[in-house]
Structure formats: structure tokens, C-alpha cells
Amino acid sequence: VSLHLFKRTTKEEAMTYTIEQYTVPMSYDDPIQPEPTWMSSPYFWDKEWKTEAGARRALEKHLRICNGDPAKYRIRQQA
Numbered sequence: 838v839s840l841h842l843f844k845r846t847t848k849e850e851a852m853t854y855t856i857e858q859y860t861v862p863m864s865y866d867d868p869i870q871p872e873p874t875w876m877s878s879p880y881f882w883d884k885e886w887k888t889e890a891g892a893r894r895a896l897e898k899h900l901r902i903c904n905g906d907p908a909k910y911r912i913r914q915q916a
Contacts, residue, residue: 852914853885854892859909878910885915 858878862871880899886892892912900907 852916853887854889855885855913855915856881856892856896857911857913859911875911875913889914 856878857875858880859873859875861873862876881895884895886895889912896907896910896912899905900910
């Protein structure tokens with residue numbers, strides 16, 4: 838006899854959080870440079886957190902180390 842346990846995930850548990858940075862995409866050859874936009878932060882590439890508090894702690898640690906501008910970062914919720 839085998840017993841399989843399944844954990845039901847709630848909508849809140851299925852959410853993940855990523856960190857984005859307000860930056861200008863690199864475009865060296867284009868005479869008209871692209872507008873600044875929100876995109877995945879290179880420092881947090883392919884990283885995601887299960888809670889907003891975890892993402893906030895990671896961002897605060899990064900800003901302390903690099904003396905970054907907090908206005909150029911945001912935490913984004915993903916489904």
C-alpha cells in the first residue's frame with residue numbers, strides 16, 4: 838500500500854517576488870538610444886523569493902553593500 842500526500846498550494850503560496858531595476862538597456866550601435874525602463878536587475882538575475890519580506894531583505898543588503906539608490910529598484914510580484 839502506498840500513500841501519496843499532496844500539499845495544496847494557496848494563491849498566496851504560489852506567488853513569487855523578483856527585483857527589478859530602472860535602467861537604460863544597452864544599445865551601442867543604435868543612434869537613437871532606448872528609453873529607460875524597468876527590467877530585471879543584473880545582480881538578482883534568475884533569483885526569486887517566496888515572500889516579499891525575503892526579497893526586501895535581499896534588496897536592503899544589496900543597497901547597503903553597493904550604496905545604491907533605492908528609488909531605482911522595485912519588488913515585483915509574479916503569479
